[in-house]
Amino acid sequence: xxxxxxxxxxxxxxxxxxxxxxxxxxxxxxxxxxxxxxxxxxxxxxxxxxxxxxxxxxxxxxxxxxxxxxxxxxxxxxxxxxxxxxxxxxxxxxxxxxxxxxxxxxxxxxxxxxxxxxxxxxxxxxxxxxxxxxxxxxxxxxxxxxxxxxxxxxxxxxxxxxxxxxxxxxxxxxxxxxxxxxxxxxxxxxxxxxxxxxxxxxxxxxxxxxxxxxxxxxxxxxxxxxxxxxxxxxxxxxxxxxxxxxxxxxxxxxxxxxxxxxxxxxxxxxxxxxxxxxxxxxxxxxxxxxxxxxxxxxxxxxxxxxxxxxxxxxxxxxxxxxxxxxxxxxxxxxxxxxxxxxxxxxxxxxxxxxxxxxxxxxxxxxxxxxxxxxxxxxxxxxxxxxxxxxxxxxxxxxxxxxxxxxxxxxxxxxxxxxxxxxxxxxxxxxxxxxxxxxxxxxxxxxxxxxxxxxxxxxxxxxxxxxxxxxxxx
Amino acid sequence: xxxxxxxxxxxxxxxxxxxxxxxxxxxxxxxxxxxxxxxxxxxxxxxxxxxxxxxxxxxxxxxxxxxxxxxxxxxxxxxxxxxxxxxxxxxxxxxxxxxxxxxxxxxxxxxxxxxxxxxxxxxxxxxxxxxxxxxxxxxxxxxxxxxxxxxxxxxxxxxxxxxxxxxxxxxxxxxxxxxxxxxxxxxxxxxxxxxxxxxxxxxxxxxxxxxxxxxxxxxxxxxxxxxxxxxxxxxxxxxxxxxxxxxxxxx
Numbered sequence: 001x002x003x004x005x006x007x008x009x010x011x012x013x014x015x016x017x018x019x020x021x022x023x024x025x026x027x028x029x030x031x032x033x034x035x036x037x038x039x040x041x042x043x044x045x046x047x048x049x050x051x052x053x054x055x056x057x058x059x060x061x062x063x064x065x066x067x068x069x070x071x072x073x074x075x076x077x078x079x080x081x082x083x084x085x086x087x088x089x090x091x092x093x094x095x096x097x098x099x100x101x102x103x104x105x106x107x108x109x110x111x112x113x114x115x116x117x118x119x120x121x122x123x124x125x126x127x128x129x130x131x132x133x134x135x136x137x138x139x140x141x142x143x144x145x146x147x148x149x150x151x152x153x154x155x156x157x158x159x160x161x162x163x164x165x166x167x168x169x170x171x172x173x174x175x176x177x178x179x180x181x182x183x184x185x186x187x188x189x190x191x192x193x194x195x196x197x198x199x200x201x202x203x204x205x206x207x208x209x210x211x212x213x214x215x216x217x218x219x220x221x222x223x224x225x226x227x228x229x230x231x232x233x234x235x236x237x238x239x240x241x242x243x244x245x246x247x248x249x250x251x252x253x254x255x256x257x258x259x260x261x262x263x264x265x266x267x268x269x270x271x272x273x274x275x276x277x278x279x280x281x282x283x284x285x286x287x288x289x290x291x292x293x294x295x296x297x298x299x300x301x302x303x304x305x306x307x308x309x310x311x312x313x314x315x316x317x318x319x320x321x322x323x324x325x326x327x328x329x330x331x332x333x334x335x336x337x338x339x340x341x342x343x344x345x346x347x348x349x350x351x352x353x354x355x356x357x358x359x360x361x362x363x364x365x366x367x368x369x370x371x372x373x374x375x376x377x378x379x380x381x382x383x384x385x386x387x388x389x390x391x392x393x394x395x396x397x398x399x400x401x402x403x404x405x406x407x408x409x410x411x412x413x414x415x416x417x418x419x420x421x422x423x424x425x426x427x428x429x430x431x432x433x434x435x436x437x438x439x440x441x442x443x444x445x446x447x448x449x450x451x452x453x454x455x456x457x458x459x460x461x462x463x464x465x466x467x468x469x470x471x472x473x
Numbered sequence: 474x475x476x477x478x479x480x481x482x483x484x485x486x487x488x489x490x491x492x493x494x495x496x497x498x499x500x501x502x503x504x505x506x507x508x509x510x511x512x513x514x515x516x517x518x519x520x521x522x523x524x525x526x527x528x529x530x531x532x533x534x535x536x537x538x539x540x541x542x543x544x545x546x547x548x549x550x551x552x553x554x555x556x557x558x559x560x561x562x563x564x565x566x567x568x569x570x571x572x573x574x575x576x577x578x579x580x581x582x583x584x585x586x587x588x589x590x591x592x593x594x595x596x597x598x599x600x601x602x603x604x605x606x607x608x609x610x611x612x613x614x615x616x617x618x619x620x621x622x623x624x625x626x627x628x629x630x631x632x633x634x635x636x637x638x639x640x641x642x643x644x645x646x647x648x649x650x651x652x653x654x655x656x657x658x659x660x661x662x663x664x665x666x667x668x669x670x671x672x673x674x675x676x677x678x679x680x681x682x683x684x685x686x687x688x689x690x691x692x693x694x695x696x697x698x699x700x701x702x703x704x705x706x707x708x709x710x711x712x713x714x715x716x717x718x719x720x721x722x723x724x
Contacts, residue, residue: 025604027544
């Protein structure tokens, strides 16, 4: 008897984007190793089933969704293959997470160079989305930390890619949205650290201009810089917020810090102000509405605690880096309709005016983001990357499924504004662009990506709801 | 609540209640895909309905026992229809064995066509509808599923299983706004009942049954309903008949 087909044997599974506003039913497979993965590809090719990849499901929109196709969950391949204690270079399987990486590296005095706001994402996801962190202005995105990777292509061949071996493909696979194949091994560098802590300095910035100025002034002497914006504030306070600067500490600056390299000393506390962390989202939910969030943002802006003493404090790497992990299931605070994240990247030359106008338009339309996160970026070498010499603002909007129009109108308006300013968008987070807008943003780079995809995946096997929506290839 | 069905798939749409449901949906302007295993009958039904000039009707040949084919066919039809609001599983066969005949092949066919094929199609639809947070699944079960009957052992077993399956499915997806409707017709004048030796009481036409089924489905709220409702009284009596009496009846 021949082995069963994917279509007869694979279960259907309803998966969602992290924002909870998009879902898809797809066939589901979770291979345990590269051989099984290759077998899945062969079946999918024979049966004409479009394939997408899934890790921890942290992409906010539809990047990891594949309606009616096959979602291949790579978390069954989650080993840290090696870690070199001398150089800090790690080799990992695609399902290994950021958490797996730092837990392997930190006891030896290394911290991953680039981490996002949560430790959940997998290596495959970090490569495919070319994620960035709060130090993007300084060390670039995740792709800049990748030395080498193995790609399993649609035809079942395994290629080793690096800046020396097939650099063109290397630069397309990183930030390639998983559309060229599966990354089965990745080799990344990490950074030597002498302490398990960083020194964090919060700086209140009363206007958007002040926030830009603060970044410009502090970038040369910071390891991390991230801005939080109160998007409800208007008038003179438009774009007000708080910048958090963080710096690594040498053994001389923090003699006790060495002991904190121990994994157990990095764990987040089990409760926040006496409430078990697992229940906090229920409290957040009470405030996850326009008046509640307006209040929360105002309180957060004026909160005095963080400015005590000499204005700085110490936090473990985990405490500083993974703010999104403090409250498990925080996305549920948005209810069943979920939320979208909308992140725009604007060139330095036009950023101040564009972002001020953007915040103003949100307020004018009465559709205000519950959270604004501001960062500085730099250009990188990856074909579909969002990296540019400029600034980004990430916004979280609640979705109202019964009345989607105001948000759709706003984001269309803002997208035109950003395109006009020569800006870019981040596909890992996007759920609102259309193919024409995406093509305008990426232009020739998109054409080059499509050409590579046609060569490597002529049957168009690797797909996703996002890839179809944006006609990526 | 009154739901509008603009895009529908009817599995078992080439004859009987399925074909009649297709006709009525099409008259209402819905685009309807009819799935059945007899290509010629299917083409005839589609041709007739398309000639009537209302909602588009797409025929698709498929044996519901070919479970592997269901997912790709489902995707293709949803693509052709431009989405999906309604899936009706109306495929079904009935065998009435003579006394003293024990026919596994027929029992198996009834389970495969009436139940397993239904699981294949409604699973796919339920996953899609859960993801889209809307949609209606109608399963044509039968009052025959209320008791195990000596005259139609395989059929009553299959309909009991289908009824339980639809209830389980409803309990999974009703919370996501999906409407799962179990309809349990009494006796309907179709090819299935035409060969019955004794003409059963309270028989209604397929046309009447289909219009009652659609009215029930449009109300929403994931109901389980006898068609027509007066069969509910019969079911009530059936439920309370002790087995010692029920086994002596010629049912």
